[in-house]
Amino acid sequence: MTSIDHQYETYSDTEIQQLERLGAQHMGEEIKDKKHIKQYIKKRNLEAMRELAEGELEADEYLEAEFDGSLTALNYLGNMTSAEYAFMMLAAYNDVPVKYHVYLTTKKMIVYEIGKLNVIGRQYVFDYGAIRHFKGKSRKDYVKLFFKVDEDKYDAFRTSGNWLLYPFVSRRIGINIFCEEREILLKFIQKKVFGI
Amino acid sequence: MEEKVVSCLKEKTDDGIDLLIDTYSSLIYGVIYSTLQNHMSREDIEECYYDVIFTLWHKIDKYDAKKGKFKNWLISVAKFKAVDYLRKGQRQSKQDGLEDCSETSQSAEDEMLLREDELQFRKVLERLGKIDQKIFSWRYIDELSVEEIADQLHMAPQAVYTRISRGKGKLKKWMGGK
Structure with a gap:
């Protein structure tokens, strides 16, 4: 017997075929619906994300709001004078996210970069006091936020020694918020950041 | 594939x-x-x-x-x-x-059936040596990893794997399996 057998229990081809037959015989059509399974995975990932965010809370702190946001163009490619260079260099990062999921607590902002199926990429946890150069602009269909962060808990911001790329990735976050409560969220964040 | x-x-x-x-x-x-x-x-x-x-x-x-x-x-x-x-x-x-x-x-x-199964399993476990009893109960009742068990017993993980494998064979035989 090899060490392989020691860890995972092994099943004969006959046993496996029997199980496959049993499965094929009893599974309904809806079980093969990949869309449904992907929605389930998204939901479970979101639940896991919330648990993670709750784990960041201190004793006297609680979650006040959460929202989805997309990346603003400004964050990475906004300045067209050097955008082409920046774009080429961004290819070096293989984890540029699809969108953000953000939790606002009484004391801090927890930002998760998420990819498809709500998979968490990088996470940033920082106090409102660490936010610099905050700008929030209301547009017709969305609100645009961008700011710089002095210090985040996990020091997870992308870095680059290249002076062309540096301004686009260095401790900057740009988020577009499309949800209905966007104006309320903007006011809430402004209030926290400026200590109003 | x-x-x-x-x-x-x-x-x-x-x-x-x-x-x-x-x-x-x-x-x-x-x-x-x-x-x-x-x-x-x-x-x-x-x-x-x-x-x-x-x-x-x-x-x-x-x-x-x-x-x-x-x-x-x-x-x-x-x-x-x-x-x-x-x-x-x-x-x-x-x-x-x-x-x-x-x-x-x-x-x-x-519940009764489950208890009977569990009792039977525990009885058979007693026929194993003390160390193997510990390994089986940690692995399958307390669900410790092989590495954790190896740490507890100051053994190499490979030795734990070997004991589990041999023990499984014995248990199968005693419980009437092939």
């Missing part, structure tokens, strides 16, 4: 899920169905199936090709998850039994 499924799952792409379902959905459903068919509703079995797909996708990094084929790991994950659902279902019916007397006899019977 196995390697392709594993690498796609590790990349956490949509394609990984598609490939997993296309290749292994019958096997996964078969394992779950064989464990839960007489105990749980169709909806619960389906919920368990979704949960297994999520677990396989979420915990793919725990799969170690050196320790066996992906199919074997997949069957173990599905089996354990199904047993979890079974236990949850039994706990639920115990709680329901407090409110509904007709349920009581059924769950008590199940």
Whole structure:
């Protein structure tokens, strides 16, 4: 017997075929619906994300709001004078996210970069006091936020020694918020950041 | 195909899920169905199936090709998850039994059967040496990892694997298996 057998229990081809037959015989059509399974995975990932965010809370702190946001163009490619260079260099990062999921607590902002199926990429946890150069602009269909962060808990911001790329990735976050409560969220964040 | 499924799952792409379902959905459903068919509703079995797909996708990094084929790991994950659902279902019916007397006899019977199985298993375990008894109870009752057990007993993990493997053979023989 090899060490392989020691860890995972092994099943004969006959046993496996029997199980496959049993499965094929009893599974309904809806079980093969990949869309449904992907929605389930998204939901479970979101639940896991919330648990993670709750784990960041201190004793006297609680979650006040959460929202989805997309990346603003400004964050990475906004300045067209050097955008082409920046774009080429961004290819070096293989984890540029699809969108953000953000939790606002009484004391801090927890930002998760998420990819498809709500998979968490990088996470940033920082106090409102660490936010610099905050700008929030209301547009017709969305609100645009961008700011710089002095210090985040996990020091997870992308870095680059290249002076062309540096301004686009260095401790900057740009988020577009499309949800209905966007104006309320903007006011809430402004209030926290400026200590109003 | 196995390697392709594993690498796609590790990349956490949509394609990984598609490939997993296309290749292994019958096997996964078969394992779950064989464990839960007489105990749980169709909806619960389906919920368990979704949960297994999520677990396989979420915990793919725990799969170690050196320790066996992906199919074997997949069957173990599905089996354990199904047993979890079974236990949850039994706990639920115990709680329901407090409110509904007709349920009581059924769950008590199940409980008795389970207890008998457990007692029989413990009796057979006693026939193993002291160290092997510890290893089996930590591994299969307390669900410690092989590395944790090896740490506790100041042994190499390989030695623990060997003892588990030999012990399994003995237990099978004593319990009347082939």
